[in-house]
Amino acid sequence: MSMRVAWARWYWIVIFTTCAARTGSDWLDCVHIASCTCKWSSGKKTALCASSDLRRPPALSSDIQVLDLHDNPLRSLPQEVFANIGLLNLQKLNLRATKLRSIHADAFLELRILIEVDLGDNDLSSLPKDIFRGNERLRLVVLSNNPLTTLVADQFPSLPHLRMLLLDGCRLRSIHTNALRNLKSLETIDLRRNQLTFLRLITFSLPALKMISLSGNPWRCDCRLREFKDWFLESKLGNEELVCVEPSAQAGNKWKNVDSESMACPPEVRSSTLVVRAEVGVATSFGCWVHGVPKPKVTWLYDGTDVHNSTVDCEMEEVETEIEDDSEDRVPGSVRWVNITLLNVTSSAAGEWTCVAKSVSGEARAIISLVLPRSQTATARTAPGIPQLLGVVFGALGILASLGFIGAVACWHMRRRTVPPSRSFTDQEKRLIDASVVVSCDRSIGDMASPCDFELTERSLSVDDQPRGCGFDPVHITIEGTPGAFPPPPAEFAVPVPYGNIFISVQVAGRGGEPGTYPDLLSGGATLPRRNRNCCAGAPAYDNMGPRVTAAGSSTWSLPGASSENIEVSETPVLTLPPPPPEFVSL
Helix, strand or coil: CHHHHHHHHHHHHHHHHHHHHHHHHHHHCHHHCCCCEEEEECCEEEEECCCCCCCCCCCCCCCCCEEECCCCCCCEECCCCCHHHCCCCCCEEECCCCCCCEECCCCCCCCCCCCEEECCCCCCCCCCCCCCCCCCCCCEEECCCCCCCEECCCCCCCCCCCCEEECCCCCCCEECCCCCCCCCCCCEEECCCCCCCCCCHHHHCCCCCCEEECCCCCEECCHHHHHHHHHHHHHCCCCCCCEEEECCCCCCCEHHHCCHHHCCEEEEEEECCCEEECCCCCCEEEEEEEEEECCCEEEEEECCEEHHHCCCCEEEEEEECCCCCCCCCCCCCCEEEEEEEECCCCHHHCEEEEEEEEECCEEEEEEEEEECCCCCCCCCCCCCCHHHHHHHHHHHHHHHHHHHHHHHHHHHHHHHHHCCCCCCCCHHHHHHHHEECCCCCCCCHHHCCCCCCCCCEECCCCHHHCCCCCCCCCEECCCEECCCCCCCCCCCCEECCCCCCCCCCCEECCHHHCCCCCCCCCCCCCEECCCCCCCCCCCCCCCCCCCCCCCCCCCCCCCCCCCCCCCCCCCCCCCCCCCCCCCCEEC
16 A cells, blocks of 8 residues: 555656646747747846847747847837737846837836836937836836936836936936936936036935935036035035036036035026006006026116106015926026006106116116007087188188189180171071081092092081181182172171181073072082091191082082073183092082
């Protein structure tokens, strides 16, 4: 019985040992990745993959606790890159000199037992906010020799076990006052060889802090550094000799040898507004924002004169305020508003008001212009009285009457100059006068058939029908008959018409030889050339129409009731003309 029990125990021991050996050899094989070496190191399951030209973290056994990826060209770490390949048991992660340019904020998410991470010697110019969220067990973070320029507010999440933060060899220029406030257990911070010129005391108000390394920074020993310098020297948190680089008056001096009172800042002044618009007789206020360490003295000037020495009725008031959140470089407690109130604004208060801040380190000014509305003078208008209204009415009527009289006189003179005196004519004379003969543009016989229009116009010789500017002489009509048979035309047989001189010579014979009988010159027909529409323009002052052709084609004017047998031959040669053109019209 005892033999069987012994054999059974031996069997199970062999089985357990074999299984344990197989299980332990899985992580040692590194999943057949030739570039990695897996071994025990300091009691940890370690995978050494340094300088293996890896572009991403390798998929190793989940038992791996230490992963060394030093000197691999990873360049970036995506979201949950280690959790996605099952490396959830990592405690130490070496990513030094892996040419990292960017890291996702959740790259290390789910690595809950991660203790140390080394990101030194990379190309990280900024860190995502809350980059180590979910890594509450972190104790050491190395960010040395990265081109980091600033740490923002709440740069790190709550890391209750973080003891050491190394930021040496970076390019830090500013650290927000709240950048480290979640690191309550931080004991050591290394800020050597950065570009820091000042630090704020509140930034390092950490209860567990024991060591701060600050050498190798271009410290500017002015008012912004004074508070931190005094605290650092008293706290004994560093044993380095820190040296001032600026300002020139303090260059080369060690912190411990610099008098705090000499660490001053020039005043800064900003006006509440550039232009103040006020009203006469009403109170108005304006002010300036002043900052400076030591506290500068502030005065107000009006047109270059101190208001206390002027006649301006005013009051001054100073109000302490806090520095703005975006002004991390200013020292709190040295900012105030200096306001001035004009109790009764007068015209003499308009002009330039200057806020002047002075201290041992310098002077600053801000100018505010006080503007008053322009005064305008208005003249009241009263309604006109009845006498004034009547005067205006009668004055207007008098002017109209004068203008009418002048116009009437002018018209009378014009009519007197152009209208002939009235006279009595016989019916035959009236009909002859009413026949207005319009002459052609061209007065030559050769052009009687030219394109000039021909017309015979019957019109009354009224003043309104006389074209302006023609200036033709009166028409003279002479009627000749048998010598001694007819009396000559009356001397007044001359009427003003706007045409050229027309001379008509007619030989007539009396009817039956009856004395005193005159033929009707116009009841018959005669054809005369029309006047062109443009005859007035440039027409000569004298126009002899020359020979005319009758409707029958003869050059002799046929009169009603006259016989050709009784017509005596004129001594004047008769011109035989061709037949008239179609545009000849008949009287």
